[in-house]
Structures are given as structure tokens and as C-alpha cells.
Amino acid sequence: MHGFRILKSVATCCLVFFCSSAIAAVELGQSVGEFSVLDARDKPLAVTTSPERTAIALVFLSARSDAVDKSLQNISTLYRKHRRLGVVYIGICSNEVESAEELGNFARDRGLIFTIYRDPAAEVAGKLGITTNPSVALIDSAGKLAHRGGLESKAGLLAFDAAVTNNVTPRKKEDSIKPTPIAHPGEKQKKLDNFGSLSFSSELLFERIPDASVYHCSTIAEAANGDLLCLWYGGSYESADDQTLFLARRRAGERAWQEPQAILKGPDPLPGNGVIFVDGHKRVWIVWCRMESVRPIGRGQGWDKCRLMARVSTDHGLTWSSDTEFLDQKLLAVPRNPPILLSSGNLVLPLEAIVDGVEGSIFLIGADGGKQWRRGGFTPGGSQPAVIQRRDKSLFALMRKAPRLTQIESRDGGDNWSQATPSSLRNPDSGISMTQLANGHAVVVFNDTELNRTPLSIARSIDEGHTWETPLHLESNPGEYSYPCVIQTSDGKIHITYTYRRYSIKHVELNEDWLTHIERPN
DSSP: OOEEEEEEOOTTOOOOOOOTTTSOOOOTTSBOOOEEEEOTTSOEEEEEEETTOSEEEEEEOOTTOHHHHHHHHHHHHHHHHHGGGTEEEEEEEOOSSSOHHHHHHHHHHHTOOSOEEEOTTOHHHHHHTOOSSSEEEEEOTTSBEEEEEEOSSHHHHHHHHHHHHHHOOOOOOOOOOOOOOTTOOOSOOOOOOSSOOOOEEEEESOSOOTTOOEEEEEEEEEOTTSOEEEEEEEESSTTOTTOEEEEEEEOTTOOSOOOOEEEEESSSSOEEEEEEEEOTTSOEEEEEEEEOSOBSOOTTOOTTSEEEEEEEESSTTSSOOOOEEGGGSOOEEEEOSOOEEOTTSOEEEEEEEEETTEEEEEEEEEHHHHTEEEEEEEESSOEEEEEEEOTTSOEEEEEEOSSEEEEEEESSSSSSOOOOEEEEEEOSSOOOEEEEOTTSOEEEEEOOSSSOSOOEEEEEESSTTSSOOOOEEEEOSSSOEEEEEEEEOTTSOEEEEEEETTTEEEEEEEOTHHHHOOOOOO
């Protein structure tokens, strides 16, 4: 099926510009052909057919229109419906007075999840016969104009929705207790700390970052000098042209996080998920995925066409090497959880991946603490795995999948994995994270529901993932609390970062007693 892709124009490309005063408007059923728009840098982008899209909706709007403002909520509602069918929305402003900056601020302020491009000479509007805002032109998979109409009325919205529908073809047995004879009380018992002591704190890493609206997919690591490093992406919306990797630092011994720094900003290259970790030689790594789908990428899309990149720091994340292709292989993969360091000295990095056209999870093996990397085993039984090593040297992984997390095991260091089976833990098909504590216990952070990304919960296992204790909620209010990352630092504290309503990244610090000592006797 043909859809659409936007190709960046280069010197060898021949862009075709259409003047509204010289060429008659395309009629319904006719081929639209190629045309160009301007991105935020005033660089021309050519719109052409592509197998990646089922259809494209050109939404004509203005930041200075009351009619547009009153219609945006209904337009966004339709987009959330249509994007699941593979329809890509492209906002177009067809006047010369509104700048890219004004349109970008407008899109962020209104929470738009599609990109607005400029058509300053109204060439595209003229070509498609559009004269008012808000309006839409729907181009089907064959490149033909399938619908044209206004979006300011209920009738117009219904007609557009119907056109999309018609033109688009669319996971103990208890031990017995022996009594003690009165005459033989036994040895004096050691003093026990039956009730422990609770440690818990939390904070948002930031309240606002200029020129970014939403934030997601954080990971956290402890550098060799004791600093905490948190990495995440943010932008106008998920998969937007301005998507950026941000890094924040909390210095050892301090409580406040430093101001986030933008370390890699789209669109060339366009960064997706990143994971930050320390290898076996105390070097800090960022492995991130370069989104290679053609722009604009629909909100939340493009994850199936990502290449792995990496940068390394030898000074605890203060300076970085240049970004290079990770593994020097054409592996379609997305990082989510940090690797673990095995007793053998190897690292095992879990990834969401597509191998031979099959979606699933793959594990990369970093020999000698991450000096040399190679592919390990692949499984189609779930995505975005989190892994621990058990006392018998076997590996245990949980994977994202609805309605239950799936689980697998490896007995050869990650090269081969058992068939995935459902675990006892619920999941709405959302990201998870798991780590092994110094005492051998495991903790997993996940959305304990089959429906939503709330609540966000944490559960402990004292038998290396065979069974899990009753989860405790970290967040239970309405909203999205998702994509956690959990580690234990050298002082024994458990640190968790996660998406907080897409407004910020939240950090929680607690000790293991907080998970088990629920109420102290009074």
C-alpha cells in the first residue's frame, strides 16, 4: 500500500513549485503530484508518495484564526483516531506573515501532536483549492485527492472522518514449627531490627524546558564519581522534528538536580529513546536510536525504523565522544533499559528490535565489560526487556506485553533464550524496568493494570523473579506515569525515574524497608 513520505531536498533534487494563480486546483479523484513546504528552518521539503503511509491529511490552519482555535480539540480527537490507521497529519499555514517561531509556539501551547509547515506563497493551498482555515485535503494511498473541505463545523468534521474511513485500509509449603522445651530455652538471640527505618523522597527534575512541551522515556545511572545522571527525550510531541535528548546531573552528596542540558537535538539526526549506563571500565555510555522514518513522523510513530548510535564519556558524562553507529550493523532496534554486568565480566544490553521482519527483543553482549559488542539471542515473545542474573548464573528477563508481562530465561549468558511465557504481573503494553539489589532481591517497576498507564507500581521478589510480592503504588492519580527506570546505587538506595504526565520527569529515592514495612505497631 502506498502512503506518503517527506524527503529533504538536496541540490540534485528538482523541486516543483506550483503557483496558485497559474495552475488550476486539483479536482477530487485526480493525482496531486509533488509539492513542497518549508520546515522550521525555512528549508524546502518535497511531499511524495511512499509505502510508509496509508494516507495523508493536509490540515490548513493559522495561529491567528479564532475558527482554528475553536476547532483544534475536534481536529486533535480525529487525529488520535486516524493515526492508528496509518494516516499522517501535516499542518500547513498558507500565508507569509506567520513565522516558524510563531507557529511553533502556537503548536506547543495548544498541545498539537503534528507538525506545522509553512506555505508562505499559498502555492499548496492554491494547488488544492483551499481558501479558508481550518480546512483539510485528504490524499489517498495512490496519491489522489480523496476529500477537500472545511473543519470548522460538525458536518465538515464528519465528512472528513467518513472520507478517511472509506479511503484507508487499516498484544510454599510452610515449614513445621517445633516447640521449645521450657527447661531448654536455647541460645540468646541477636537483636533484630524488626521494623527497620523508612527512607523516601521524590521530586520533579524540572518544571519547564524552553522550546519543548512533552518529555518521556528516562533512564538513570550512577557515574563512578557518585554523580547521578538522568537521560530522556523531549520535544513538541513524541516523534516531532524538534525531538531532543536531555541530560540532567545530581552531584554526589547533593539533593538538587542541575539544569537539564540538551545534548542532541533533531531533526538531523532525529534522536529517539536513549539509555545511559556505566560499563565495566567506569566509562559512561549513551546508546540511542536514530529515527530514520521520513519526516514528518506521525505522533508516536517511526519506532520501527531506528538505528543504534552510541557515544562514550571518560569523565563521568561531562564531555562525550562523537556519535558513531553502534555495532556497525544495520540492526533495527530501540533501547529502553540499561544493561547488566554479569559475573563473567560481560555486559548484556536488552533491546526492542526487528530481526528478519519479526518484532521482539534482542540482547547484545559486551565482552570484557563492554569493549567489544556482538549480537546475542532474539525472542519474539515481548518487547523492551529488563534482565537480571540469578545466583546460578542464569539470566531472567521480563518483557513488555499485554495483558501480562512475559518472562524468559537464558543459561548461556544471553545467546539463547527459552520460549516466552506469561508472568503473574499485569501490563497495559507499557514500558517496565527491573533491577537486582545487592542482597539478591529483585524489584520491578511497572503499570499494575491491563488498561492504563496509571497506577505506576513497584513489586519485590525475594526468589529472583519466581514469585512477586503485592505491588505498592508510586503513583495512582489520573494521568500518565510510565516508562520507569530503576537502579540501586552504591549506598544501597533504590532510585526510580519515570514520565510524569509528560510534563516532566520524576525521580524517587527509597530504601528496601519502604517496600516491606507498611505500618509500624502503635
